[in-house]
Amino acid sequence: AQRVTQPEKLLSVFKGAPVELKCNYSYSGSPELFWYVQYSRQRLQLLLRHISRESIKGFTADLNKGETSFHLKKPFAQEEDSAMYYCVAGGTSYGKLTFGQGTILTVHP
Amino acid sequence: EPEVTQTPSHQVTQMGQEVILRCVPISNHLYFYWYRQILGQKVEFLVSFYNNEISEKSEIFDDQFSVERPDGSNFTLKIRSTKLEDSAMYFCASIQENTGELFFGEGSRLTVL
Numbered sequence: 001a002q003r004v005t006q007p008e009k010l011l012s013v014f015k016g017a018p019v020e021l022k023c024n025y026s027y028s029g030s031p032e033l034f035w036y037v038q039y040s041r042q043r044l045q046l047l048l049r050h051i052s053r054e055s056i057k058g059f060t061a062d063l064n065k066g067e068t069s070f071h072l073k074k075p076f077a078q079e080e081d082s083a084m085y086y087c088v089a090g091g092t093s094y095g096k097l098t099f100g101q102g103t104i105l106t107v108h109p
Numbered sequence: 110e111p112e113v114t115q116t117p118s119h120q121v122t123q124m125g126q127e128v129i130l131r132c133v134p135i136s137n138h139l140y141f142y143w144y145r146q147i148l149g150q151k152v153e154f155l156v157s158f159y160n161n162e163i164s165e166k167s168e169i170f171d172d173q174f175s176v177e178r179p180d181g182s183n184f185t186l187k188i189r190s191t192k193l194e195d196s197a198m199y200f201c202a203s204i205q206e207n208t209g210e211l212f213f214g215e216g217s218r219l220t221v222l
Contacts, residue, residue, distance in 0.1 A: 043112075043113075043213050043214060044152075044213040045213070049210075086152065090209075093157070093164070093165050094140060094157070094204065095140050095157055095202070095204045095211055096154050096157060096165060097144075097152075097211065098154070099151045099152040099153070100151065101151050102151070102152075
């Protein structure tokens with residue numbers, strides 16, 4: 001069975017500091033990995049996916065198959081980055097996603 | 110920008126009552142889903158729906174649950190006889206086929222007393 005683990009429930013940083021949200025997965029086969037974000041009073045939305053290899057809002061995430069990790073990084077955090085971040089795995093069937101527990105990121109001014 | 114809409118935003122019901130949660134997916138999407146999140150726990154997959162039938166369901170989705178899309182727009186989740194442990198946020202989602210991106214509604218909070 002797929003499993004996604006986000007070891008940190010809470011993460012606090014100051015504005016301008018680097019931030020890394022950790023994610024590890026266990027999966028048989030080739031996973032699709034995503035980061036979804038939920039800002040205060042907003043809906044869950046896709047932040048980025050590993051296959052696109054793009055940077056969204058300054059965030060990047062690299063799939064490391066050797067370490068089975070998909071950590072989310074941003075070199076300089078902004079206050080508007082404060083949100084709940086979910087690491088998510090897909091690929092067993094279309095649209096069926098396995099969520100991590102989520103990490104609440106707080107960026108202090 | 111098109112959005113998935115869900116009603117009601119919050120429903121309080123007595124244990125044993127039937128509940129119907131409604132969702133209007135994005136109009137050109139073909140795959141629809143229900144997820145739920147019990148307070149303090151992970152978001153969990155419940156069921157996927159395509160071409161007017163269930164394509165996959167989790168072990169959570171037992172005989173008390175059903176889904177349908179009766180009129181081609183509303184996608185409903187029915188819980189036949191609610192239990193205390195059904196209290197959760199229920200998220201509807203639909204998928205844009207060409208990108209595979211899942212679009213979520215804002216959720217319906219169900220409280221079973």
